[in-house]
Amino acid sequence: MKTMELRATVNGQPRQWTIAPGDLLLDVLRREGFFGVKRGCEKGECGSCAVLVDGRLVNSCLMFAAQVEGCEVLTIEGLAEGEQLDPIQGAFLDHGAAQCGFCTPGMILAAKALLNKNPHPSEAEVREAMAGVLCRCTGYIKPVEAVLAAAKQQPAKRATRKREPAQVMR
Amino acid sequence: MSGRKVVGNNVRKVEGHKLVTGRPAFTDDIEMPGMLYGKILPSPHAHARIKRIDTRKARALAGVHAVLTYKDVPRVPHTTAGQAWPEPSPYDTYLLDSKVRFVGDRVAAVAAESRAIAEKALRLIEVDYEVLPAVIDMEQAMAPGAPVIHDEPDSTKIYDRSHNIAGYILREIGSVEQGFRESDFVVEREFRTHRQQHTPLEPHITICWLDANGRLVIRTSSQVPYHTRRQVAQILQIPVSRIHVIKPRIGGGFGGKQEMLLEDICGALTLAARRPVKMEFTRQEEFYMARSRHPQILRLKMGVKADGTLLANQMTVLATTGAYGSHATTVQGNTGSKVLPLYRTPHMRFECHVVYTNMPVAGAFRGYGCPQGFFAQESLVDEIANHLGIDPVEFHLQNAIRLGDIDRLSAQLGEGREGLPRVIRSCGLPECIRQGAEAIGWKKKRPAPALGGHLKRGVGMSCSMQGSGIAGIDWASAFLKMNEDGAFFLQVGASDVGGGADTVLSQIAAESLGVTLDKIVITSGDTDTTPFDVGAYASSTTIISGGAVKKAAEKVRAQVLSLASKMLETPVEKLEWGNNEVFTTCECRKSVTMTEIAMQAMYKEKLQIMDGASHFNTDSPPPFCATFAEVEVDTQTGQVRVLHLATAVDPGTAVNPMQSEGQVEGAVTQGMGFALTEELLLDSAGRPLNPNFLDYKIFSAKDMPKLTTILVETNEPLGPFGAKSISEVPINGPAPAIANAIYHAVGVRIRKLPIRPEDVLRALCDKAGRTPWSARDALVPLPEQRYQPLAKEREK
Numbered sequence: 001m002k003t004m005e006l007r008a009t010v011n012g013q014p015r016q017w018t019i020a021p022g023d024l025l026l027d028v029l030r031r032e033g034f035f036g037v038k039r040g041c042e043k044g045e046c047g048s049c050a051v052l053v054d055g056r057l058v059n060s061c062l063m064f065a066a067q068v069e070g071c072e073v074l075t076i077e078g079l080a081e082g083e084q085l086d087p088i089q090g091a092f093l094d095h096g097a098a099q100c101g102f103c104t105p106g107m108i109l110a111a112k113a114l115l116n117k118n119p120h121p122s123e124a125e126v127r128e129a130m131a132g133v134l135c136r137c138t139g140y141i142k143p144v145e146a147v148l149a150a151a152k153q154q155p156a157k158r159a160t161r162k163r164e165p166a167q168v169m170r
Numbered sequence: 171m172s173g174r175k176v177v178g179n180n181v182r183k184v185e186g187h188k189l190v191t192g193r194p195a196f197t198d199d200i201e202m203p204g205m206l207y208g209k210i211l212p213s214p215h216a217h218a219r220i221k222r223i224d225t226r227k228a229r230a231l232a233g234v235h236a237v238l239t240y241k242d243v244p245r246v247p248h249t250t251a252g253q254a255w256p257e258p259s260p261y262d263t264y265l266l267d268s269k270v271r272f273v274g275d276r277v278a279a280v281a282a283e284s285r286a287i288a289e290k291a292l293r294l295i296e297v298d299y300e301v302l303p304a305v306i307d308m309e310q311a312m313a314p315g316a317p318v319i320h321d322e323p324d325s326t327k328i329y330d331r332s333h334n335i336a337g338y339i340l341r342e343i344g345s346v347e348q349g350f351r352e353s354d355f356v357v358e359r360e361f362r363t364h365r366q367q368h369t370p371l372e373p374h375i376t377i378c379w380l381d382a383n384g385r386l387v388i389r390t391s392s393q394v395p396y397h398t399r400r401q402v403a404q405i406l407q408i409p410v411s412r413i414h415v416i417k418p419r420i421g422g423g424f425g426g427k428q429e430m431l432l433e434d435i436c437g438a439l440t441l442a443a444r445r446p447v448k449m450e451f452t453r454q455e456e457f458y459m460a461r462s463r464h465p466q467i468l469r470l471k472m473g474v475k476a477d478g479t480l481l482a483n484q485m486t487v488l489a490t491t492g493a494y495g496s497h498a499t500t501v502q503g504n505t506g507s508k509v510l511p512l513y514r515t516p517h518m519r520f521e522c523h524v525v526y527t528n529m530p531v532a533g534a535f536r537g538y539g540c541p542q543g544f545f546a547q548e549s550l551v552d553e554i555a556n557h558l559g560i561d562p563v564e565f566h567l568q569n570a571i572r573l574g575d576i577d578r579l580s581a582q583l584g585e586g587r588e589g590l591p592r593v594i595r596s597c598g599l600p601e602c603i604r605q606g607a608e609a610i611g612w613k614k615k616r617p618a619p620a621l622g623g624h625l626k627r628g629v630g631m632s633c634s635m636q637g638s639g640i641a642g643i644d645w646a647s648a649f650l651k652m653n654e655d656g657a658f659f660l661q662v663g664a665s666d667v668g669g670g671a672d673t674v675l676s677q678i679a680a681e682s683l684g685v686t687l688d689k690i691v692i693t694s695g696d697t698d699t700t701p702f703d704v705g706a707y708a709s710s711t712t713i714i715s716g717g718a719v720k721k722a723a724e725k726v727r728a729q730v731l732s733l734a735s736k737m738l739e740t741p742v743e744k745l746e747w748g749n750n751e752v753f754t755t756c757e758c759r760k761s762v763t764m765t766e767i768a769m770q771a772m773y774k775e776k777l778q779i780m781d782g783a784s785h786f787n788t789d790s791p792p793p794f795c796a797t798f799a800e801v802e803v804d805t806q807t808g809q810v811r812v813l814h815l816a817t818a819v820d821p822g823t824a825v826n827p828m829q830s831e832g833q834v835e836g837a838v839t840q841g842m843g844f845a846l847t848e849e850l851l852l853d854s855a856g857r858p859l860n861p862n863f864l865d866y867k868i869f870s871a872k873d874m875p876k877l878t879t880i881l882v883e884t885n886e887p888l889g890p891f892g893a894k895s896i897s898e899v900p901i902n903g904p905a906p907a908i909a910n911a912i913y914h915a916v917g918v919r920i921r922k923l924p925i926r927p928e929d930v931l932r933a934l935c936d937k938a939g940r941t942p943w944s945a946r947d948a949l950v951p952l953p954e955q956r957y958q959p960l961a962k963e964r965e966k
Contacts, residue, residue: 099832
């Protein structure tokens, strides 16, 4: 099989990988251990495999790995700085926006791409930006809340907050 | 202890950090040395016999390590339904068979060094089929002369194989005939529901290997690790203890993974190749080779007094399970047993035929038969209330089941057998109705005149209930042990499928032990290291597994207190616990920390503080739900747009309200898809037409209406800290609430799902010729009943 050398920056680290010309970016990233890039449909329909290439949100299942030659690729693994979570990641935790968590990397990266361009989006803009990432668990309510909260730089109150006592019936 | 510290709080998901940072957590997130790729050759025919199958060319291909056909594997009739033994589903499935029964059925399987080689090997398998006539229309399945789908003699527990009947149910409370005679109005309608697919974002995936001791390890995305272990052992004919099932993080299940689906064939390939094998469904395969919701035709007949009192409720269902009877009788049993008793009707009758067809296999799906039943029942109730001039809100309050009522139908209709009566010990339904109506603006919008122009708005409602575990069958166990740092390892067989069970169970343990949540380290769903649990289904985990955790924690707490009593020289009765310490209630206020207790136990007393417990319930307390929808109907196109959907749910205690809300929001989104957009279509040869996300439409972030979620908490005596369940019940509401809102907006009744624009437009066009109501008789003559119940003797 013919092979070629791919040079790209992945999550800030220069990488050089031997790939086949037809390899998809999704397959190469997963092969190299970036398991946060999820395989959901392989047709560009679900967005679970989304990554940022030079800041643009792409479905890595629709891209040849060779196309990222010389590019900067950001996967979910590269978003936090050490133990310091990105505000979007923190907001996802505080708002219960991750259920099964399979679409979560794509969701968070879609939000990241949006907030990079538009730091104070409206709810409609958030929904538009996240429409390419399908979720079957959440109904998108809490993910959208989380992104809006991250945009406001006002992380929701933390875990230990006691909830308002709900109406209790006996 | 007064005042809960952990239960009832919006804590972060215990495993949340790894999910938002993309750490390897899911089945596919490992790489095994020498791992092969397994692939199934799917049948291109809906019904065929394999006359000849030649795998020589495939076996000869470089990189192929195993090729299996029916000639190579044990023939063991079984069900793939992940249910407690003995499974009530028919044993009508084989690892591989010489007959195929739907497009996508297994013909052969290969394991090769890459996916490309595996796919090439499949193309090299030569198969001669004897194509048989297929049953595609469920209404023709029982007809005389219909092709018999399960003609093999060794299948068992099939109700009537010669007529393609997988299961049959007949139950009656009181006498519906008497009820109809005593009624002022009797109305009968037919409703149709369709094939919805779970579409978890992670398709089914399994990785198998042989460990150093030669045991078969199955790492799989499953809701039922323990049932899977038992079933794979049965199918591959190896001892249960030679199998180790690991459930890693699951990327969504919704019932589709309450099924042993890839594990058996992946295990067989692993045993044949003696190398690790990975098998996964592509998205396309997931649509038709995995499971879907049972399509049903429901005939509902209700009798009511002029004052709105419901007297008789009769439901007759024809459903298809597809080619195999996985969950056939149990899903349909639920359509009766969880739906009809919502009303205090003295006379109820439920009859159901579940038939085989040469179509994709139906199975468990969130709601488990209830979304179909409630669509029919709540649509008809709305029609009756409208006819009688009673506000549907009042009609529901007047007729719905109440605190202290006993649901007798559940006693007759359990999980494929006699059940147990349900006593309503907690019921927030009236409050759900009140708060839901308030949220949607019912009082203002219900009487409002329709808008002018072609856009009409309306509001509609529905009520529903579900269960919390299967009474007398579902059980779970939990084990706790204390570590030197005062933290506890919690081991549960329960399977968190994404809903947050690991967090909820940890909260229950922390609350019971008086420690903070960070002091609980949970391991779940591993058959080697965690004790038994039936699995994540039937809305059981919080109440059943949570019950086991609470019991185990209380036993461990007794050990902790006993040692603390010694250390503090104070009797146990004068001790309190909380915030990671045990303290005295007397003036002196002495205390010891959990860490000190642990160190004392381990290095002075030579004692491991640990204990386990098992738990089951003999009742299945129902969570209740009221759903309100506001829609806008375009009378020029028939397009229906949901503007607002308000859901009020009584889950008992919400152990983690934020997660509970998430369950509701996810369920109603799937419920809206069921109502409006999602349908797996098949052509006349049983081939799927839209197995992809472009043509099978699930809601995206942009498509969502405004959602309001209200938790009406009650205190369920049978649940841990008063909890019942929440994950399933809200999915029942949207379809009928939307259909009823459409009626309110434009005056047409849509009785077939999904509600497509063309159906609404057609109904609007037909509206002029409608027949008015008449007492005692059905409003519109029903179409001729095309299927005839058999004359043979019924089971009692």
